[in-house]
Structure formats: C-alpha cells, structure tokens
Amino acid sequence: MTASKSTLITNIGELMTQDPARGAGSVLRDAAVVIEGERISWIGPAGQAPQTDEMYDAEGRALLPGWVDSHTHLVFAGDRTAEFEARMAGESYAAGGIAVTTGATRAADDFDLTRLLMGRVAEAVAGGTTYLETKTGYGLDVEHEARSARIASTVADQVTYLGAHLVPDGMDADAYTELVCGEMLEAVRPYVQWADVFCERGAFNEEQSRRVLAACRDAGLGLRVHGNQLGEGPGVQLAVEFGAASVDHVNYLADTDVKALADSWSGWDRAAGTGERGTVATCLPACDLSTRQPLAPGRQLLDAGVEIALASNCNPGTSYTSSMNYCVTTAVLQMGLSVQEAVRAATFAGALALGKHVGADVDGQRAVGSIAVGHRADLHLLNAPSATHLAYRPGMPLTAAVWRAGVQVR
Numbered sequence: 001m002t003a004s005k006s007t008l009i010t011n012i013g014e015l016m017t018q019d020p021a022r023g024a025g026s027v028l029r030d031a032a033v034v035i036e037g038e039r040i041s042w043i044g045p046a047g048q049a050p051q052t053d054e055m056y057d058a059e060g061r062a063l064l065p066g067w068v069d070s071h072t073h074l075v076f077a078g079d080r081t082a083e084f085e086a087r088m089a090g091e092s093y094a095a096g097g098i099a100v101t102t103g104a105t106r107a108a109d110d111f112d113l114t115r116l117l118m119g120r121v122a123e124a125v126a127g128g129t130t131y132l133e134t135k136t137g138y139g140l141d142v143e144h145e146a147r148s149a150r151i152a153s154t155v156a157d158q159v160t161y162l163g164a165h166l167v168p169d170g171m172d173a174d175a176y177t178e179l180v181c182g183e184m185l186e187a188v189r190p191y192v193q194w195a196d197v198f199c200e201r202g203a204f205n206e207e208q209s210r211r212v213l214a215a216c217r218d219a220g221l222g223l224r225v226h227g228n229q230l231g232e233g234p235g236v237q238l239a240v241e242f243g244a245a246s247v248d249h250v251n252y253l254a255d256t257d258v259k260a261l262a263d264s265w266s267g268w269d270r271a272a273g274t275g276e277r278g279t280v281a282t283c284l285p286a287c288d289l290s291t292r293q294p295l296a297p298g299r300q301l302l303d304a305g306v307e308i309a310l311a312s313n314c315n316p317g318t319s320y321t322s323s324m325n326y327c328v329t330t331a332v333l334q335m336g337l338s339v340q341e342a343v344r345a346a347t348f349a350g351a352l353a354l355g356k357h358v359g360a361d362v363d364g365q366r367a368v369g370s371i372a373v374g375h376r377a378d379l380h381l382l383n384a385p386s387a388t389h390l391a392y393r394p395g396m397p398l399t400a401a402v403w404r405a406g407v408q409v410r
C-alpha cells in the first residue's frame with residue numbers, strides 16, 4: 001500500500017475550526033493544517049508545521065470547514081421562472097407548484113437528469129459546499145421516486161426519500177400515503193439514508209405524516225420533516241415526537257414548538273458539542289426571501305438552547321440557489337446571528353442534522369462540519385482575512401479554494 005500524499009496549508013490568517021472540543025480556542029491565528037489522503041492529520045501554529053509532500057500558501061486568508069448543506073432538492077428537470085415572477089408580483093407560494101416540476105422530471109431521461117444533478121452539485125461545490133444531502137420528491141410514483149433515489153445516490157453524500165412531497169393530481173391522499181409507506185418505500189430503500197415528509201397545508205396532514213414517519217422509521221431510515229413553513233402546524237411537534245434529526249423551515253412557531261425543540265436538547269452541552277442530541281431546527285433563509293415569508297426565528301431558537309442549522313433548500317420552486325455564503329450572510333444581516341453562530345449553523349450543525357458531526361470514522365465515514373484531526377478534509381478558503389467578510393462584503397465572490405475529502409476541487 002502506498003502512503004497518502006500529504007499537503008500543508010499554511011499561512012492561514014484565521015482558522016475557524018468550528019470544533020467545539022477546542023472551546024474558546026476554536027479560532028486560531030497564523031495557523032496551518034495538514035491533509036493526508038482524505039483526512040485532516042495535523043492542526044497547529046504555522047511555525048510548528050511538519051514536513052509534507054506539498055505546500056499551499058493561504059496568504060493570510062481565512063480557512064473554514066466546507067459548508068454542509070443538509071437540505072437540497074437537486075434531482076429535477078424543468079423551470080419555474082413564471083411561478084417566481086408571479087410571486088414577485090404578489091402571488092403567494094403554494095405546494096401545488098411541485099406538480100409542474102414532477103411533470104418535467106418524469107419526462108427527462110436518466111442521462112439528462114444525472115447531468116442536471118451533477119451540474120448543480122458542481123455549482124454548490126464551487127461555492128464552498130463540501131458535503132451535501134439531496135432529496136427525491138419530484139417523481140411521486142414508484143418508478144420515478146426509485147429512479148430519483150438511485151441517481152441521487154451516485155452523486156450526493158446523503159439521500160432523503162421524500163415521496164411524501166405532494167399528493168399527485170387525481171390520486172386519493174390516503175391511497176397515495178399508503179403507496180409512500182409501502183411499495184414506494186421498498187423501491188427507494190436501497191438508495192436512501194433518510195425519509196422526510198412535507199407536513200403542511202396543501203401537502204400531508206398530521207395523520208398522514210405520522211403514518212409516513214412511522215413506516216420509514218420501521219424501515220430503518222433516519223427521519224427529517226418539512227414543517228411549519230407556511231403557517232403554524234403539527235410538523236415541529238411530530239419531528240420531536242419521532243426523534244427526527246431535523247425539522248426544516250420552522251418559520252411559524254408557537255411557544256410550545258420552541259419549547260418542544262428546546263426540551264429535545266436538554267441533555268446536550270452546546271459549548272462542548274457533546275451529550276444527547278435533539279432535533280435540529282434547520283433554517284432556510286434563501287427560501288424565506290424567495291417566498292417572501294418571514295425569516296425563521298433563528299435567534300430565538302438559539303437563545304432557547306436549540307441547535308439550528310442553515311441550509312440552501314436549493315430547488316426550482318422556493319429557493320433556486322445553492323449558495324451557502326448567501327445563507328450565512330443573510331443569517332447575520334437579517335436573522336441576528338453572529339458570524340461564529342452562522343458559520344457553525346452552516347457547518348457543524350449541518351453535520352449534526354445529518355448525523356456526521358462527531359469523532360472520526362463514524363459508520364466507516366469520517367465526520368464533517370468541523371476542522372479536527374481525523375475528520376474528512378473538507379475545507380473552504382475565503383478570499384478574505386476573516387469569516388466576518390461573508391457578512392461585511394455581501395454578494396462578493398469570497399470562495400478562493402475548496403478541498404473535498406482531501407482533494408482540491410476549486
């Protein structure tokens with residue numbers, strides 16, 4: 001066996017590790033990092049760095065963990081510009097638009113769907129995303145959900161089954177829910193790690209959502225929920241009750257929802273990043289802006305003790321961007337998060353939402369979302385001396401270089 005190539009990234013002006021184990025030392029100055037193969041093998045002061053095969057001079061710029069985008073819908077064909085234009089002219093978002101994308105997705109062949117997905121992942125990676133979840137949900141029959149799951153599994157790091165995205169036109173909601181929990185679940189099962197349900201007015205009600213979550217849990221899948229996007233509803237409570245890893249959107253929360261989420265984290269030490277984890281509240285600010293919904297109450301949730309993640313929700317209906325830089329910028333400028341909090345939400349907490357946050361070699365896969373020895377070498381070099389520039393210089397092209405599993409991909 002040949003030894004892995006080692007690369008020293010040195011002269012890092014600000015190294016934001018997002019490793020809670022480092023406590024107050026989680027931001028290092030004049031630092032260096034060594035990558036060996038796909039993993040991080042050393043972190044420390046630049047002056048004490050070991051000899052390596054190769055060297056990369058960061059020229060005093062800031063190095064962060066690569067973004068972990070824990071919520072995307074990238075397996076689709078077609079275009080919804082007209083719907084977006086109507087929304088900008090005053091229409092509100094409704095779940096029914098999903099049917100338009102379903103028609104176009106079913107009509108695309110495997111080659112085109114794969115090409116479109118790969119192009120979108122490449123865009124995300126070029127923007128600093130190094131670990132990415134994506135969902136089915138634009139197939140909505142057994143054949144096309146299974147095909148979406150299979151194609152997604154060849155490109156994304158993790159795949160979520162979202163057969164329960166919309167009841168297809170002409171189908172009875174209960175009969176469709178039955179299909180989602182039975183034959184469709186069996187067909188996608190080899191390709192997916194997670195299941196999700198769009199628990200919302202116009203999509204799946206509480207009872208149907210409960211059936212989907214129970215069936216998918218019994219099939220051994222991890223759970224996530226689209227909840228409380230368009231109004232208050234049962235999504236958050238269901239997610240907590242089922243021990244879902246994440247509930248996403250969380251725009252309209254009753255006090256009891258915030259309490260349920262906070263209670264799920266009562267055994268967790270946020271500063272140390274250890275303990276019994278709860279249900280992450282995943283905020284999707286790009287979606288909130290594109291649908292003109294109030295931004296999710298990220299500040300309130302953090303203050304209540306909830307771990308919040310930021311994700312792009314890249315999809316053709318409500319959020320046609322995979323820019324995590326943009327999500328972080330918005331979280332700081334408009335949601336009241338500090339830069340540290342926003343970066344943590346888009347890295348460490350994203351990994352938490354996908355179960356990939358602690359230790360190395362969890363289930364044979366390395367942890368992501370923080371820069372620590374043994375973790376996957378997923379790194380994002382900014383074209384700026386500090387992460388603060390993400391909010392200070394909104395919209396600027398701040399991604400200078402990206403390493404994904406140890407390979408420089410940009």
Ligand SMILES: N=CN[C@@H](CCC(=O)O)C(=O)O
Pocket residue numbers: 073095097098101198226229287313315316317318319
């Ligand atoms: N809310 C449900 N699903 C997507 C939107 C899907 C669509 O409109 O195509 C979301 O997360 O926003």
Ligand SMILES: [Zn+2]
Pocket residue numbers: 071072073226313315
């Ligand atoms: Zn979504």
